[in-house]
Amino acid sequence: MIATQNELSTVLEEFPDAGREHLIPILQSVQTQFGYLSRESMIAVGQRLGLPISKVYGVATFYNQFRFQPLGKVHCQICRGTACHVKGSGKVLDTLRRTLQVEPGQTTRDGNYSYEVVACIGACGLAPVVTVNGDFHAEMSTDTIGKTLRKYLKTDTEQDGN
Amino acid sequence: MGCSTVITLEINDRAMQAKEGETVLDACRRAGIRVPTLCHLKELTPTGACRMCVVEVDGARGLVPACAWPAADGMKVQTHGPRAIRARQMIVELLLASHPDDCLYCIRNGECELQDLAHELGVRERRFHAPCRQYNVDVSNPSIVRDPAKCILCGKCVRVCEEIQGVAAIDFIDRGSQATVGTAFDQGLNVSSCINCGQCAMVCPTGALREQCQLDEVLNALADPDRHVVVQHAPAVSVTLAEEFGMKPGRDIAGTMTAALRKLGFRRVFPTAFSADLTIMEEAAELVARVKNGGPFPMLTSCSPGWIKYMEQQFPDFIPNVSSCKSPQQMLGAIIKSYYAEQVGIDPEKIYSVSIMPCTAKKFEAQRPEMVRNGLPDIDAVLTTRELVRLIRMRGLDFNELEAEAPDSPLGERSSAGKLFGVSGGVMEAALRTAYHLLTGDDLDVVPMKELRGLDGVKQARVTIGDLDVGVAVVSGLENAAHLLNEVREGRSDLHFIEVMTCAGGCVSGGGQPIRTDDTKVRARMKALYEIDRDAHVRRSHENPDIQQLYRDFLGEPLGHRSHELLHTGYAPRDVVA
Structure with a gap:
């Protein structure tokens, strides 16, 4: 402290x-x-x-830019711009909300995951797009989002182990 | 606004004059044209938030908010054209779209600005249904209840709290449809820097902010045959109550109010002005003691509980300067459960002591842990003037049918100095009358101290007492107090005695007074108190026979052993998020 x-x-x-x-x-x-x-x-x-x-x-x-909880080990930005919306980012967002049980801007209690909603990250060709710890991931769906995030947590834990 | 170039404009096809710098709304109001507002507050920053005051101005692109639009030479304004009226209707409908439909059960039913506007504008159906967000009602604070569901985000509470009181306990949180008014970190008001003054509830157009109501507790006590329920009423209440029952503002109805209180079932009725005299006896003695001991100066008054909490939070370095006197409410409470109980031979545990106050902070004060003796609180319940009005209406009492009655003895006599506690500057005048007596052994003719009267936020004077030259100041509205105290912090040393009242103008405009208190009413209440003083026989606290008897029979002398035990208190710095 x-x-x-x-x-x-x-x-x-x-x-x-x-x-x-x-x-x-x-x-x-x-x-x-x-x-x-x-x-x-x-x-x-x-x-x-x-x-x-x-x-x-x-x-x-x-302001949307400020957050009041520490970032999770895995931080996901989910794009809710027009193209992503049309291609179903709303459902991906619902999946995140349901699985993680926290609202956008919040962090799960174990400190592993956090996510936030962004308006458009300028990668409409990849819609629906998310970024995870800074990397872009294209054409996300309700099936793939969970797997993608878990992969990052695994890497993170392995690094911790070393 | 030093510049006063006169300009001419046309409002509703009538030419009129305005001063440069005035807003269209100012000009309209002066011309007697009522443009409705929800977020406007006289003399505070216009925000143009509610858009109720939109008017048509020739040449302007759309409707403009009159409250934030400067009047200009040659301007042509239509205040009640069809466009403006349609816009206002729409605004009210949109506000109502997410507003709870519980007017019948709302404490502000009949006194709600939103309800009035919906009625005036002829809104007769709910065309829009926005989902009502679920909010928790914040009942954490002993004085104020916050019900965000009823909030229309006009921001008046935020501005009063910041600009008049210098407290800024609340502000807007979040944005857009998520926006609410709340404290830092959205916590309960009780852990915020809120000083319980209730000015937010006074300006709230709806029922989103209201007093913590203690009527039920009082009704239960009144119905309990084992309880000896006594009541005291603050100086400002008797000159306010009349307004609420169709009488002219500024009429003193202490006598009929006493009768009404007895009809309500209170066994004894005492004026708090009696214990205001007691406060003066102790406080003047304290001032004189400080003169003899060389300080600490300036001495600060302690009767306004909002100010006391504010001082503990923001100016704890002034704790040694603040008078150790309890407020008149607490003094009378302590005397009732000691001297009075002894006199009438009642177990103090059986006494239920109620006070009627123009103030919400008094509810907080009564609950302070310092205000308990032998496990018994000095005061059991505090009702605001508003709650008393409700109680009287509930019992269907008619003031026209009541004969004036005298207060009870032995704590019933008051000097008019005690009555002056209801106005900003009154405590100072009262204290100086007795301090003069204590220091010179003489009594001056009582002359009104003009420089300490009126609605100015800061009033100052120099007074000669014997061979002493005393600098006194009177402040009301804590933002004004903060300015003056900062001057003292920075080395200003010509002041010996400062009276601080939390609410601008003093208790007559307190946070427990009737909704829709305005300057005219406040002035009328002030005038009434000064007239009571002008016409009174006993105008100095130390000449009050009941006070003299109390010292003779019970207390001994001011600042004596018993006084210290019953009438004085202490303060401690308060750690709050401010």
Whole structure:
């Protein structure tokens, strides 16, 4: 926890004369550093900028880009753009929601999986497309999505073992 | 708005003048044209969120929100053309699409701005059915209940909380159809920085924010023959209640209210103004002691419980400056369960002590753990003015049929100084009258302290007491308090005594007062209290015979041993997410 506090101060030091107009860039930096916005980090940012925490939380929840739980070991972005929608990404999303039992933006309790919905990732030719830990996967279906994610978790665990 | 160039515009084909910088809405209101609003709050940032105030302006691309549209020279405005009216109807229909249909059971039935507008605009059917999101009602807070299902996202609560009170306990969370108003991290209000003032409930157009109602508990106590139920009423209540029963704002009906309270079954009726006198005795003595001991200055008043919580959260460094006096409500509660119980020979456990307050924060204050003695709370239940109105209506009492009655003895006499606790500046005037007496042994003729009266948020004066030059300030609205305290933090040292009231204007505009309290009503209530003071025989707290008797028979002297035990309290820093 102390390490986290230090890291947080390091992020805040990047903005020496920060005012309330720097709230979003600071939150972005914090998220880049930690992968999400923790309660503690939002409080620290609010105190630093002299902003009420309710304001910080309000701004953070307004934007889709901020998340409030750590990323899972396997993180999936599912595209809900027009082409992907037409090709059935809605069903893929339903499958994710049902199997993982969490909402977009959340992380499973074991910390393994997280997913989020994005509007269009500009790969309409591959519809319905998802990215998993940054890799693109084309033509996803309700059958293939589970297998794809599990493969990543396996790799991740094997790496941990080494 | 220093600039006052006069411009001419035409509203509904009538030429009229406006000051540059005024909005179209301001101009309309001054001309007596009622343009409906849901999110507008006088003197606060317009947000144009609700679009109810849309009007037609010649040359503008579409309908424009009057609340956020600057009036301009030569502008032509139609406020109630068919287009504007259709738009307003549609807005109300859309708001109702996801609004619960439980008006009959809603606490704001008959006092709801959304209901009124639907009625005025002739909305007679539900054309749109949006799925109602399921929300939890937040009952965690002792003063305020939050029911997000009824929220129309006008944002008035958010602005009052931030801009007037400087608290910002709530803000918008999420976006679009998911948006709600809530606290940081969407937690219960009880763990937020909420100070329980209830100003959010006062501005809420619907029933989304309301007081935590304690009527049932009080009714149960009244129905219990083993309970000795007594009641006290705050200074602001008797000059407010009349409005709700068809009388002119600003009429004092303390006598008939006392009669009504007895009819409701309360065994004894005491004015809180009595214990306001008691507060003054203790607080003035404290001020004098500080003068003798050289501080700490400025001394800060402690009768407004919203301010006290705010101070514990945001200004804990001022804890030594705050008077250790309990508020008048708590003092009277403590005296009722000790001195009064002894006098009438009743076991304090059998006493059920109710207070009627213009305030929601008093509910919180009564539940503070410091306000309990020998396992008994000083006060058992707090009803707001609004709840008293409901209670009176429930019992069908008619004020025209009631004869004025006197309060009970021995805690019934009050000076008019005690009555002044209901207005911003009143505690200061009352305290100075007694402090003058304590410091000089003399009594000045009571002259109104004009610079400490009125609705200004910050009022200051210098007072000469004997050879002392005393700097005093009066603030109401905690944003104003925060500014002044920051000046003190930064080294301002000319102030000795500061009165802080949480609500702008004082208790007369408290968060427990009738919905639709406006400036005119607040002024009328203020005036009534000052008139009571002007016409009173006993105008200084230390001249109140019941107070003198209480010290003679029971307390001994101000700041004495018994006083400390019963009438004083302490504060501690509060760690909240603020």
